[in-house]
Amino acid sequence: MSDEIRRISGRALPFPGDDIDTDRITPARFLTALTFTGMEKALFCDERENTPDHPIDNPDYKGANILFVGKNFGSGSSREHAPQAIKRFGIEVIVGVSFAEIFAGNSLAIGMPLMTAPPEEIHRLITHTQKNPKTKYTADLESLTLSWGEESVAVEMLEERRQSFLKGNWNVVAILRTNLPLVREVAEKLPYVNNFQS
């Protein structure tokens, strides 16, 4: 199936720091757009303006499709604009210490896998990439590894989300729709759906 995601290879963009909130990733004024088209322009745009050496603009990382981040990435607002901007910028997988819950749900819904590794491993990945920006990594969802050259780091994924990518059914709306008869059955059993008439 075309939606299967098993492994992603490419260069990485290291983005150190914890608690990077979605207001920083995509400032609110970009939420007035009626489509996600072009949302990559919003990516960290306010802080890029004030930070000459911002990682997003560093030519060493141009063309990277793997993003390395710290703890609790994507915290705060539920805006899907944040993962949309990241994906449309060209990132295909994010590897970090941990992710905010809603951000993780949004990333799954739009087909962008998230992997986690312990802080010391992420630190190692970030410093290695900063020193060797040309390194080509492979993020493998089957073996749960992130490897480069002879080296490899064990990564974790929530098993259910990993299966969604391996089976190619992360784009789940068609499946949800198929279950509509079941949905109606569950609804009928809920007291509040039936004005509490038992």
Place this chain on the structure above:
Amino acid sequence: MSERTLYDKIWDSHIVTRLESGQYQLFIGLHLIHEVTTPQAFAALKEHGSKVAFPGRTVATADHITPTLSQIRPFKDDQAEAMMSALEQNVDEFGVRFLNWDSGMQGIVHVVGPELGLSQPGMTIACGDSHTSTHGAVGSLGFGIGTTEVGFVLETQTIVLNRLKVHRVAVDGELGPGVFAKDVILRIIHDLGIKGGLGNAYEYAGEVIGNMTMEERMTVCNMSIEGGARIGYVNPDETTYAYLEGREFSPKGGDFDRAKVYWKSIASEPDAVYDRETVIDGGTIEPMVTWGINPGHSIGISEKLPSPDSFTGEDVKTAELGYAHMALKPGDAIAGTKIEVAFLGSCTNSRLSDLREGARIIKGNKVHSKVKMLVVPGSQRIKAQAEEEGLHEIFLEAGAEWRAAGCSMCLGMNEDKLVGTERSISTSNRNFIGRQGSPHGRTHLGSPAMVVASAIEGCLANPAEMTGD
């Protein structure tokens, strides 16, 4: 794994099926939508040639981009007008109820849900906004979702989720003077950390929570997400039932009595099992204020700013970034920090009790000459009731602006924004860099009482030291 909690009971009764991936497809009892996170979802629906599966279970209102100065159409901002028109077209085309201005029920989505009795115990509630956790105050599970997921709910009335762990957070004892629900939740986030709730639902309990009004519980549940917890809830009790009785969309007559039986049945059992439990002594909570760039960067108003070295790991760098952005110094007192803007509003604190408390303190006082103060009621109904009580006159008399309902200065998405390096004290929920519309703006969070006390003093001030009239 948790057992026999409200979370477990609602979760179990709303499972449609377990998907091949192992995730759960969950039925959503109430879907609240607003203008900002929906246009792409309706576009997907049209692309799929689908209808809204349960049009009666989605309710729309307008709040995020909505101007609060003049709500006369067309809006001054073209993009805001385009977004509002898109929502109007979509609700018309798909037969969704729209609580617009003419209905007299427009307001911030997390204010109007409970206010109208739409949000009820035992429901699953979803909305394309992270503060959907607010609705947990009535004993429901409120999930903040993204736009693609809004599309799932429109098309199938379901979302896909993993089961969360349940962390019971009990606040016991009694609160001191000048300490409010906002201080309670800021203290919880301070103690458990902004990552403490990742993968968890917070069940708020204990004497302090039990003695709170519904509006206070909403303030607490609202900020669950700031502690990393996607949902937070309070078990329904007599306070809940009394609040719901007689509201627009609450069950009526015999239905209400039967509803109460159901609502009682979904509360956590005395022998419920939790994944984790925390107890906080309410008597130790001070009026809280944030000093940094996330809601966990908070201290008691009488305390001195902490050293970045008191943090660990990457948190040290975040604290340093916080100090640089906020132009504050470790070791200094937070009280007395000069402010230029005071904002009383948002889904956290724009309800009638918040406005009454603010008015009580500001009555007979003046907003400091260097401060601009905005008072923004959470809904048309709250605005009308406040005006009936003459609260607007008290605020106007003091030199504050009295606005129409909307999200306003919580999030720089409408006309109400900080400018340049302006420093605000706000009753809203996020002090992230750039949150209030200026990349260089500085936000402090506090209770309505603290916002008003600070507006009068022209600097961050302890509301416990203000007696009101």
